[in-house]
Amino acid sequence: MSSRPELTELFTELASRIETRNSQTDQSDDVLIADLNQSLNLNEVPRVRVLDTALSLMCFTSPQVFESVIECSVNTIVSVLYSLIDCSVLRSGKSEVLRVGGLIGGGECLGMMELCDDVLGKMNEYGMLSCSLLYAVLRVAAMTTQFGYTMQLTPILNAQPTDEMISAISKLMCYMPKEANLENQQLQMRLILWYLDPQNLVKDISQILQDVVGRPFIYLNEEIYQNIEWRSIIICLALSPLMFIETRALLHRWFLLTGLASVLELEAELVSMVLDVLSRPMRWGLSADVGSKLPFSYAYFHFEHQLFRLLAQPLSCDRFIELVPNVGKSVSLSKRKLKHVATTTSMVDHKSTWAIAMNFPEWFYFAAILLVGASFSDSCICSVNEDNHPLTSSVSVNAARYIAWILDPIDESVCSLLSGKLEKLSRALFNKQSVCQSQTIRLWLEELEDAKIIDIKNNVMFRRVILGMLIGCSDAITEDRYDLLLHYVATGKLLRSTESQHAGSKHKRRNHEPHEPIDKCSRKELVTGACIVFSLTDIAEKISDSLFEAREVAVDFICKVKLKAVGYLLKCVKRLLEFETGENDDILVKDLHRRMLRWRHQGKDVFHGCKDLDDTINVIANFSWIVFLLYG
Known part of the structure; x- marks a missing residue:
């Protein structure tokens, strides 16, 4: 039953029965059953009349009989297709080769897919779609496309499907x-389609990215888990280390080409979610049996796996001091390997040390916190020496090196200059009183802009250093100055504080604008400003889980950040709501409303009775209804 003619006959017979079933729906049940008997019993004998009578007495209707016949035919074809997958050991003398593949060739497989398309089209037209048949055909196609062997037992990998095959797929x-849905067969079907045509993987990932870019206020971690389509993609990536590696490479290439922070964030979140599937498969809907068969982490991170093991651990000062030298060794080794290569592209490609470090951004923000010499009780943020004194100098030097390397992983001279500037800032912050820390950071930013060591405007990671600093200095910086630094992260504009306008012209710059810049912001800048506050709190929340053993202390840590950032958030949101609405604003406003509610309760709600926040959230809720009525 493995030859092409017999398969063709089965498909033809199935198609014929479907057409017969649909062309005779207006006939009486008795006539249809008699016709069926005629087709099943070619010789007119008395037993036919017995079958007619039996079917009538059992009250079978014509559609039921025909559907049963079609179902049996489908199951027969599926069984045959499953039997076409072969796994065997071929021997030639002392040589042995494992053969895994289909028993029909590429040309025959293409014809089989065309027959299946015809049958599925007829079934779909009358609401009889068979997922089992579709899956069986794709499974055979995947094995036929991927593997083949010559008579000399030499394995041949044919990973590039032909145009005809892609068209049939x-x-x-x-x-x-x-x-x-999360049914095992549908997950496997998606994986097979990725294998058959890698462009299907590109389409799935690009669709997620498009949604992420178009919906800046979504909480990506939560959305990935709740969106069944996205969730099934994550599970498929966890089930296939090869597809996971391809996805990381794809997103990393897009990030290098575009420099978009949203691409980088999506890549880091996908990595985080896949690791969560590996550690908690049953939470994602996988059975214990499937979960126990998932590969080890090396299958997903065989590039720089030792470094991955360090990055995947919880944050701590001791681990950070261990991490930085390992990064240095890995980078040095890569450079030695590349000494005969004309380009330095490999220093930042998806296999590089830098690429994997970018997938774990919490360490970058943690380094920024260490840089400002933050000290929190009941935390593991700072190591101590034998006399129980904090090792701030060693920590800040390592933090400066790590941040500088992330900002410029290619040019050693630029990296060294940046590291020196960061160490200088760290020493200045240690020597300044807490009330002067924001001004110290500000003067350092002005100095760095004047020095033009790196392209600050287009370096997606540079301004994010300030987010880590703001988390580390949340106790020391006033809300007014906190606003100014958040505004710099969002827009790249350094502005004067109302507190410092009387301080003379010593530090004035001709490009500075007066305080209260929100009214002059574009809509895009306001959206970015609100998103920066949400990101700031998310980072504080993730880091607090590692820093503090007591949950109460971690919650207080998050709330301190929220209390300092709430003013800037409300300014951005209020001004944003003043802009005219458009057709696509309904989902944007709904996402903003959900995000505001979630932000309010991160850590804990510390805004009881805060009329300004309550009113703003209520306005957003009402605003979404207005947009829906106008354009919904």
């Missing part, structure tokens, strides 16, 4: 269930 994809 595209037609079959039309019969995929529209609603995503």
Whole structure:
């Protein structure tokens, strides 16, 4: 039953029965059953009349009989297709080769897919779509496309499908269930489509990225888990280390080409989610049996796996001091390997040390916290020497090196200059009183802009150093100055504080604008400003889980950040709501409302009775209804 003619006959017979079933729906049940008997019993004998009578007495209707016949035919074809997958050991003398693949060739497989498309089209037209048939055909196609062996037992990998095969796959994809679910067969079907045509993986990932860019206020971690389509993609990436590696490489290339922070954030979140599936498979809907068979981390991170093991651990000062030298060794080794290569592209490609470090941004923010000499009780943020004195100098030097390397992983001279500037800032912050820390950071930013060591405007990570500093200095900086630094992170503009306008012209710059810049911000800048506050709190929340053993202390840590950032958040949101609405603003406002509610309760709600925040959230809720009525 493995030859092409017999398969063709089965598909033809199934298609014929479907057409017969639909062309005779207006006939009486008795006539249809008699016709069926005629087709099943070619010789007119008395037993036919017995079958007619039996079917009538059991009250079988014509559609039921035909559907049963079609179901049996489908199951027969599926069984045959499953039998076409072969795994065997071929021997030639002392040589042995494992053969895994299909028993039909590429040309025969293409014809089989075309037959299946015809049958599925007829079934779909009358609401009889068979996912099992679709899956069986794709499974055979995947094995046929991927593996083949010559008579000399030499394995041949044919990873590039032909145009005809891609066209046939595209037609079959039309019969995929529209609603995503976590059923094992549908997950496997998605993986097979990725293998058959890698462009299907690109389409799935680009669709997620498009949604993320178009919905800046979503909480990505939560959205990935709750969106069944996205969730099924994450599970498929966890089930296939090869597809996970391809996805990391794809997103990393996009980030290098575009420099968009949203691409970098999506890549880091996908890595985090896949690792969560590996550690808690049952939470994601996988059975204990499937979860126990998931590969070890090396399969997903065989590039720089030792460094991955350090980065994947909880944050602590001791681990950070261990991490930085390992990063240095890994970078040095890569440079030695590249000494005969004309380009330095490999220093930042998806296999590089830098690429994997970018997938764990918490360490970058942690380094910024260490840089400002933050000290929190009941935390593991600072190591101590034998006399129980903090090792601030060693920590700050390592923090400066790590941040400088992230900002410029290629040019050693630039990295060294940046490291020196960061160490200088760290020493200045240690020597300044807490009330002067924001001014110290500000003067350092002005100095760095004048020095033009790096392209600050286009370096996606530079301004994010300030987020870590703001978390570390949340106790020391006033809300007014906190606003100014948040505004710098969002827009790249350094502004004067109302507190410092009387301090003379010593530090005035001709490009500075007066305080209260929100009214002059574009809509895009306001959206970015609000998102920066949400990101700031998210970072504080993630870091607090590692820094503090007591949950109460971690909650207080998050709330201190919220209390300093609430003013800037409300300014951005209020001004944003003053802009005219458009057709696509409904989902934006709904996301903003959900995000505001979540932000309010991160850590704990410390805004009881805060009329300004209550009123703003209520306005957003009402605003979403107005937009819906106008454009919904």
